[in-house]
Amino acid sequence: MIRKIIVLLAGMLVTVAVYAAGAQLRSNHPDSYTVRRGDTLWDISAKFLAKPWLWPEIWQANPQVRNPHLIYPGDVLNLSFINGPRLRLQPSVHREGDAVPAIPLSELKMFLKDMRVMDSNAVRSAPYVVGLEESRLRGAVGQNLYVRGLQGAPGQRWAIVRPTHVFRGFNQDDPADADLVGHELDSNAAMVNAPWDENSRRDGHYGRGDDLGVEVSVIGTAETLRMGDPSTLLLLDSTMEIRSGDRVLPVDDTPYDAFYYPHPPKSIPAHAKVIGFADALDAAGSRQVVMLSVGAKDGVDNGQTFSVFEPGETIHDDVASNSWNRGVGKTVKLPDEYVGHVMVFRTFDRVSYGLIMDSLRPVHIGGRLTMPE
Template identity: 30%
Template structure:
């Protein structure tokens, strides 16, 4: 796949105001304070931005000391957790995976599969799934459908991202203005909840169920100040009673009070979690964490969901892995006077799981030290 590298400039000043919630709580996430940066982001150790047209030298596969010769997959495993058993850098999974043509769906891994580690004729490490037995089947009367008992393991923990997969909405100002909106309920109330009937203008409705979102604050790109869109705050669902102008809906599964002006959108089908694999972004990709999606905690930790200011326009795709670096800082020299610039240290890894045009949603896979809003994300 041809990937367009990130070309966003990193300015001397960071300005950010975010309000995002996607998932199970209708609260706004932590917001970073606006303050100048001390210096440019830290350079990557051991790598440099290649000159135009120069080939990218692959990073050698880094194995764990004495990787297991075999491993039996168990429920609860993820592609990332399995990769960590064999690799120091889990995003190098593609470089050692060998698809066994004798195995049905060789690119998927199921609980009960036995993974075999070996070296090929040239001495390169490889991992493959042993030939598996037939997966047990459940036959449903009257034999309308046959289903497998187990599902392929996902790349990341399902419960960490499931609530965001179909509730991750980012639109530009024009798209928000064109979306259908609630104008009132049937009882002159200011706020609405479950089982309340509401009236909606601005759409032709042909689906039985819709999601209700409220526009949050704009996502502003650090440095450039560019508006990257407005993330939606998930409020609940609405069932269509009668189409018209206005259309009539009944609210259900609300997680916070709904108000006039909240918008309705068709429910997006959940994409398969196992449809991507960990792999690194290109060497010259640079961005920032601009929002945190877990409002119940103040810190960004392992399995926190965040928004970064890189999206499809930079070639990002689900499965892309980025390293997280803290901001560099300047301190006073206690001996000779003057100032000393301290580089930002690597603080963790994240993996992208949903991509919009200008931003992406990512899960923190490793937290090696404190992670903060406005931390840099770049090639691992």
């Protein structure tokens, strides 16, 4: 077995041999690379390794490396071939800025802090804004909000949220259900009797399929002034105008992961698919966020890495049909096509957020998740 050597210890140059089963070098790897601001560990590993998600396997095999996230802009990685391939880190003399992350956390803070996927019943039963100061239609910072169903005490702070998507599963064996996955919610969804209305309709049915959860976005924070029915809250800050029907939830102060270690899943449920986009309409590409139909209840955790395959098209087989008329008769389904890798960075019970790490072509809703080989 080929032994590889990797050095990643801040302030000194150390060489340690490790087993690197499966972590083959790329055929077009560089001999050296200078780390740049904006790089991620995945980007750097992909320049040297055919399977960039295996970088933690190499680094964690080195007892000298206490923290694999010790590469900084200006550091130089050199590849030598003395007694086999060796990757060495030459730290820059004056390190400035932050260490290189596994994924661009600064670009994902909205999804780590301001977005949640919750059980739909929990959202429906949550306290809600019933009115605003001076009977206004919209609320702004510094104004009072009147909330029903609130349990708490004066001085307590709350998050004001608005539902944005509803995620539903579908029947794998029913082609008619194949596109019933992630639906956007009506932008005017702020009714007292119902927190949202789905605007995706098919064959006279709304929201067909298993309920996987409702995504809500934090749009403001408020503080309780007086308890009652309704209670009075002071709006402290907001990213948009608050309106009647917005839900009120406890502030989530849970810290998010600072480090991510890519790793393959132990198993993949048959229903594991891409079900939605965060900032795309028809397709998503590298460094964009997608929603996945698997979550913590399926054994998914942060760092799990999947390959994404697009379903193959079904086309007519004119030869097998033995007909002069093209496009009729027998059909054949083409193989699924690999399109890219996605890594999970936040999980909920039945849904996860993933970041597309690399892609050969656009990722569409319905893309199938497989082992990252």
